[in-house]
Amino acid sequence: MPTTRDRALDAAIELLGTEGVRALTHARVDAAAGLPNGSTSNWFRTRRALLAGCVDHLAEQERADFDSSGAPAPSTPGEFVEGLCRIFALQTGPLSARTRARYSLWLELGSDPELGAPLRRQRLEFERWTEAFLVGIGMPHPATATKTVMALGDGLVLHRLTVDPALDARPLIERAVRALMAEA
Template sequence: MPSTRDRALAAAVRLVGEQGVRALTHARVDAAAALPRGSTSNWFRTRDALVAGVVAWIADQERGDLTEGLARVSTVDDLVDAIATLLEDATGRHAARTRARYALFLETTATPNRQPSLRVERSRFETQVRDIMLSLRATDPELATTTLFAVSAGLIVNRLTIAPDAPIRPAIELVIGAMFPGQ
């Protein structure tokens, strides 16, 4: 059984992912999580604290997905499979979480003090992917990592907004193939 805190965070992510950032209030989170009034504010005293908690929770969930997805990567084909699966999940079964992440990213651009935590989280993801690029001997691991993140973000936005059935794998094969010529 998830803790009260985890129930609140999961509900907050659903609210933001389905209704937008304006839906993120302590009272709405309590209601969505079926918690007594005031429960969410016990964990997160201010809205800023709630936003920070949600951002960290999303990052933890996504880091777990990334770690699990990359654990079996030992070839370039494995990398294509892993990234395609991760992006399909991000725009399918985890679409609300992904929409919440993007909404919160945009929300926090107006609040510079929140940006450092987002950069730290992004850096952790990049390190995991860069390590894979290094182990598979990408031509330029740094550029490969940056490019893969940019293309992935574009594919995610495309699928979440205008083309929910757009194929992911062909684009990922093309991009990763360019990173590993001759493999």
């Protein structure tokens, strides 16, 4: 059973992802989580503390998702493409509110040295994770390819969430991975 703190943070992430950063208030989080008034402020005294809690909670959720996926590391470019397509489908489907929350936090906190730092650390973790997979499939220039794949993924996710909800990203991901594999 989730703790009161986790219920508040889950509700806060959902609010961020569905209604934006302006919707994030202690009272709205309490209501969304079904908690008594004042519960969220017991854990997070200020809005800034609540935002910091959201950043950390989001990172924990994402790490747990990837750590518990049980999927083997890709060993071919095709398996890598398949994995990216699954992640894309999750981020723009069942986890779309969480994805939108992450983007809201980036826009709100990206330039804040203290609160933006955990966002940047989380991003670096995913870059290292992606680069390890690219090394594993024999990708030439894996560091550069990682930046390309991550930027493409960000663009495709944003495009699907804002412009084209029916976007089929597979052909674009396949084309990018083929092009990156061809570089020598």
